[in-house]
Amino acid sequence: MAAQSTRKLAVVVGAGPGLGASLARAFAHRNHAVAVLARSEKTVQSVAEDIRKNGGDAAPFACDVTKRDSLDAAFAAIKKQWPDHQLKAALFNANSPFIMKPFLELKEEDVKPGVDVNFYGAFHFAQVTIPLMLEAGGGFLGITGATAALKGSAKFAALAPGKFALRGLAQNLAREFGPKGVHVSHIIVDGIIETDRVKGMMGEAKQPDSRLQPDAIADTYVHLAEQPRNCWAFELDLRPSVEKW
Amino acid sequence: MAAQSTRKLAVVVGAGPGLGASLARAFAHRNHAVAVLARSEKTVQSVAEDIRKNGGDAAPFACDVTKRDSLDAAFAAIKKQWPDHQLKAALFNANSPFIMKPFLELKEEDVKPGVDVNFYGAFHFAQVTIPLMLEAGGGFLGITGATAALKGSAKFAALAPGKFALRGLAQNLAREFGPKGVHVSHIIVDGIIETDRVKGMMGEAKQPDSRLQPDAIADTYVHLAEQPRNCWAFELDLRPSVEKW
């Protein structure tokens, strides 16, 4: 029973097929119970079920990370599910719909989701998870970033500002909570992640190693989560070997 | 009359005492009619009046840049005021209240103004002013940035994400509209700007040249606005000679 009380919990938000699902699986493999969060009920159920089938511990929690109420409800349910687990890993992988348009054609409703998901979503997620990780004596807050966090290209005004804001927030959090034991990392994914959806839209990759495999990205999150407190990485950039940058 | 039809117009938003007022004065000195925008009726009237007293052409337009309706109403009034002027300079200097708090004490309403003013404000301002500058055959969009656009310090989560987002947006706009003749610059103010309010709160500066003078900053905006199309600066950092950085 004692052992039970020190079991590790990971929460993944944006846990859809692709990187989110890989993160959920990867932390399950490293002996975390995994709370699988995304907007779609169907998505989270399928990801959690897949983990359980493979012998892991996971449960689905459909919620909208941009709304504090929704996130609070999910965490109340998580607490019920695993009352004695300690939150050791919080993975923010939520994404807004990708809208690429000439700036003057953008409406406020086109740019709002990028800010809502990337900034407000991460803000709420950090507010809910950091106190739990402080209670647990420390933990890992991994945040998925993008090329658009470093460079604002033409026609990317629905994406870059939110990604820039998220990076700024990640730096705020790393500097405030690092000394308190919460390791915040901002992982810049610079390239196309291979998913079924990408293959459906774009076909098979024409060149080997030209698309990031989500399981490979997840391995780096695990490495970061396991770094000892004397040696933490805040930021890194991941890309395919053949990517131009 | 012909001459009249090619007169230059500058619009300053966030034109309160300090940098905003200096920008308004500086562009008035360079022969622009100046539309003075800020939330407070009293503020914009006093800034515009001061310019007119000194022989310049200026008018006040109280408005809330975070709301498209409010901005549209202001620009309708500006058009009425100067029907034949061409918009050649749009200066975004709006600021949100400065809130510095431990992250876990921040409420959503604490962080919202930073995003509303810096991102949505600049988004609306750019959407309204860029078409007018394209019509005018080109112009200058100067955006006031901050240290917090480059570095997210502890306890700055109400400021840095908005300033990061604004910088991302500035890059988006520069890359999309540069080739079309709109010169977008992001001016990073790294230090304390000397204003009456700052003197009231912090007293006189203890060291000479340790606070940025708003008129000096405004001179750099004018220089940027006057760069020819073959040689534009996108970003620069301004700080007092004695500032540690």
Added chain:
Amino acid sequence: MAAQSTRKLAVVVGAGPGLGASLARAFAHRNHAVAVLARSEKTVQSVAEDIRKNGGDAAPFACDVTKRDSLDAAFAAIKKQWPDHQLKAALFNANSPFIMKPFLELKEEDVKPGVDVNFYGAFHFAQVTIPLMLEAGGGFLGITGATAALKGSAKFAALAPGKFALRGLAQNLAREFGPKGVHVSHIIVDGIIETDRVKGMMGEAKQPDSRLQPDAIADTYVHLAEQPRNCWAFELDLRPSVEKW
């Protein structure tokens, strides 16, 4: 006679046709006597003569900035020429030959000039000019940087390391000597500068405003040199409006 003793001196190194000559002319127009330095005797004579013809005060000093002895000899001659002038502007615009090769084909002698000119040249130039500017109660050290100072592209290993090193040195100097009154700026030229040599090699520009005009760049150096001590820019990026970046 008293007035004579406070006349201003500018030193330009790398004062060949193009940006160097424009810098020399621009500071001459702002009432500096100008010491024109470059490796070639013919070059410096022609640039100095051109300034004198136009009513400015200038003199040529052929020297090799990568060698301290050669630079010391030039400054001894400068002192003789203008014994009572004060050094107020030191402009480092030296360039190494441009070698773009696959990395494995580079020899040590291919990469040495990039380091010699950009790092050792700037090191010696700063060591010689900073004490003179401190004596003069302050001055401006303007350093020409390049895109390759920020991004190391494939096949640029003969250029980027030297330009990175020069940028690092510029930061060292700005932080150490800013509080003492020497304004150090690193001006990133991101694009092709229009010169006779460029026109000879590449023909006329196909697109208007697609090449930086050296006189326009020089205007920005002058602006930086004239910023008051409360408001200094350290770094900015200059590019044609139509440049992709």
Added chain:
Amino acid sequence: MAAQSTRKLAVVVGAGPGLGASLARAFAHRNHAVAVLARSEKTVQSVAEDIRKNGGDAAPFACDVTKRDSLDAAFAAIKKQWPDHQLKAALFNANSPFIMKPFLELKEEDVKPGVDVNFYGAFHFAQVTIPLMLEAGGGFLGITGATAALKGSAKFAALAPGKFALRGLAQNLAREFGPKGVHVSHIIVDGIIETDRVKGMMGEAKQPDSRLQPDAIADTYVHLAEQPRNCWAFELDLRPSVEKW
């Protein structure tokens, strides 16, 4: 015999006590034969012996990485030692003596080692190791960077330019050789590495986790070396959780 011909080789330069020795041990643990390179005969012998005592395969090669001849001689001896091994990891960890002085007190001989080791050393090392890794069908070139590669502080002019140059070179190499299968990473060590020498000079750390443990840093190099080709990190920053940055 066939198996023999596919054995993996790692070369560590700057393999003195501290990070270099940890890198050598870490790659030995991951089944690499390890060539241990540093200037001091005594150092490399002790590091290699320690690995062999623990069951690893290692051999010492005293050499001066700033001199191509010396490096070539070392690689000839390495080839003799392990004629059928394939070079899969090349780790550049050489360091110049740390000299922190006011800029105007620096002599050319003070700044030369920083450039010689960081730039010329890495240049030669890359020229010698990259062809061997290309032959081996790919490999990992890990380069130890420093805070001074990103920020040039006052009095750091003997260090920062070399570290900036090294970072520029790392980018050149990553962009040129990534598509050919050589994974180049630049690992920024931002903090004090705990070594016997550091403890001797500064005493025990006053705060837990305030000094980077060299074995922890080495674990991250191993992670990078093992990333698959679809998902490579170029750059990351490592620091103690309590470090201010």
